Amino acid sequence: MEGVEALTFDVFGTVVDWHGSVSAELKALGQDLALSGAFLAADWDAFATEWRKGYLTNTSRIAREGSDSGPLNVDILHRQILDDMLSSPRWVHVGSKLDGKTRAHLNLVWHRLNGWPDTVEGLYQLKKHVILTTLSNGNVRLLVDMAKHANLPWDLVLSAELFSCYKPNPEAYLGAIKHLSVPPEKCAMVAAHIYDLRAAAKVGMKTVYVERPGEAPGDITVKPKSEGGEVDCVVQSFVELASLFSQTH
Amino acid sequence: MEGVEALTFDVFGTVVDWHGSVSAELKALGQDLALSGAFLAADWDAFATEWRKGYLTNTSRIAREGSDSGPLNVDILHRQILDDMLSSPRWVHVGSKLDGKTRAHLNLVWHRLNGWPDTVEGLYQLKKHVILTTLSNGNVRLLVDMAKHANLPWDLVLSAELFSCYKPNPEAYLGAIKHLSVPPEKCAMVAAHIYDLRAAAKVGMKTVYVERPGEAPGDITVKPKSEGGEVDCVVQSFVELASLFSQTH
Numbered sequence: 001m002e003g004v005e006a007l008t009f010d011v012f013g014t015v016v017d018w019h020g021s022v023s024a025e026l027k028a029l030g031q032d033l034a035l036s037g038a039f040l041a042a043d044w045d046a047f048a049t050e051w052r053k054g055y056l057t058n059t060s061r062i063a064r065e066g067s068d069s070g071p072l073n074v075d076i077l078h079r080q081i082l083d084d085m086l087s088s089p090r091w092v093h094v095g096s097k098l099d100g101k102t103r104a105h106l107n108l109v110w111h112r113l114n115g116w117p118d119t120v121e122g123l124y125q126l127k128k129h130v131i132l133t134t135l136s137n138g139n140v141r142l143l144v145d146m147a148k149h150a151n152l153p154w155d156l157v158l159s160a161e162l163f164s165c166y167k168p169n170p171e172a173y174l175g176a177i178k179h180l181s182v183p184p185e186k187c188a189m190v191a192a193h194i195y196d197l198r199a200a201a202k203v204g205m206k207t208v209y210v211e212r213p214g215e216a217p218g219d220i221t222v223k224p225k226s227e228g229g230e231v232d233c234v235v236q237s238f239v240e241l242a243s244l245f246s247q248t249h
Numbered sequence: 250m251e252g253v254e255a256l257t258f259d260v261f262g263t264v265v266d267w268h269g270s271v272s273a274e275l276k277a278l279g280q281d282l283a284l285s286g287a288f289l290a291a292d293w294d295a296f297a298t299e300w301r302k303g304y305l306t307n308t309s310r311i312a313r314e315g316s317d318s319g320p321l322n323v324d325i326l327h328r329q330i331l332d333d334m335l336s337s338p339r340w341v342h343v344g345s346k347l348d349g350k351t352r353a354h355l356n357l358v359w360h361r362l363n364g365w366p367d368t369v370e371g372l373y374q375l376k377k378h379v380i381l382t383t384l385s386n387g388n389v390r391l392l393v394d395m396a397k398h399a400n401l402p403w404d405l406v407l408s409a410e411l412f413s414c415y416k417p418n419p420e421a422y423l424g425a426i427k428h429l430s431v432p433p434e435k436c437a438m439v440a441a442h443i444y445d446l447r448a449a450a451k452v453g454m455k456t457v458y459v460e461r462p463g464e465a466p467g468d469i470t471v472k473p474k475s476e477g478g479e480v481d482c483v484v485q486s487f488v489e490l491a492s493l494f495s496q497t498h
Contacts, residue, residue, distance in 0.1 A: 141430035147404065157406070179388070180390055180393075
């Protein structure tokens with residue numbers, strides 16, 4: 001990581017545990033609504049997974065097809081997917097119990113996600129050495145609210161929304177580099193998803209893969225270049241990443 | 250300030266004391282260069298003022314004439330003005346002593362400005378109640394470096410650069426509101442300059458005027474609406490502003 005001045009972080013899955021946070025809030029909502037008889041914890045896990053899948057499918061489609069093909073604001077996108085789910089055969093009996101106000105509150109659960117166990121300590125350590133910025137498909141307000149909720153000490157909050165696209169569209173990475181006023185090789189993308197790192201590498205950025213439970217398909221092993229792989233660095237946690245910076249900065 | 254969810258801050262002059270910080274660094278440079286015989290402290294004060302005036306003249310012209318009429322990155326603009334000054338009759342004998350490396354370092358003095366005495370305490374207090382964001386003509390990297398240097402705990406760093414304009418072009422204020430996902434009346438602009446607050450009010454934002462030494466022409470007194478003036482609120486410091494929020498939030 002020598003010479004790296006800024007780290008750009010993917011957020012959902014990399015910095016925060018979306019599945020744990022969303023399914024916990026859904027389970028609590030289910031209890032409030034007295035759905036516990038009809039609904040098991042596993043149903044809410046499936047609900048969270050389906051919601052996230054809708055997000056991934058839509059953002060990757062819009063990243064490919066352009067900004068006219070869907071909303072560039074993730075709050076709006078999450079709400080569309082939520083409403084579609086709640087009127088689908090599997091979830092319609094849940095949907096019938098959720099009024100507009102409850103849906104609006106539930107939709108903002110993505111603003112209330114918690115970090116992985118190492119996230120906060122790692123970010124505070126890293127902040128002493130380099131500029132820390134988000135580079136997420138999440139909209140700006142979502143990322144700001146999440147930072148206040150989960151104590152994430154960003155120096156800068158960048159969203160692909162600011163560049164009118166979604167990752168992995170190259171404009172997102174190029175926009176970050178431009179506004180950081182940094183040559184691409186002095187900026188490293190940190191993510192738990194190889195597609196994000198591949199897109200960052202294409203514009204010349206360095207790449208850090210962090211292993212997170214449930215974020216990589218089971219048969220993928222990402223290796224560093226020193227072991228014949230394709231990323232610059234593989235870490236298990238942000239604290240481990242910080243230790244690399246404290247050695248070289 | 251009831252109902253206000255976010256504060257957007259002008260930075261140069263409002264959050265940081267540009268004149269004190271820049272002239273102090275210039276005076277130290279003058280001593281390093283053994284210019285102390287030919288140069289008095291007053292000359293360096295004048296140098297700082299002329300540099301700043303070039304910035305104001307150029308950003309307001311580009312705000313009016315559009316993004317093709319000059320650089321939208323303040324680091325580039327500051328360097329152009331600096332080089333012009335250092336080849337002008339008044340300062341050419343200083344310029345002859347400053348090589349490219351020294352000029353590049355000096356040009357980044359705007360990344361190393363210090364807050365007013367109340368700035369850091371006030372911002373930390375305000376951060377408990379509302380979202381704090383810059384809305385400056387300074388480029389993103391400048392604002393990030395300044396925040397790390399001066400301990401400014403922004404939740405978000407917004408620059409007019411992100412919206413391809415300079416204040417007081419309305420696109421800057423509209424861009425901030427859009428990305429904060431907030432109705433304009435729930436967002437207040439904080440500035441020591443009335444032209445900035447007038448532009449914010451035109452798009453529906455609330456306005457907070459903070460009095461800062463040297464930032465208002467001598468004959469201007471800004472009053473709150475409650476006293477027949479044009480802004481929502483007048484304060485002497487960020488700590489005073491924070492006390493208003495602790496009463497209503």
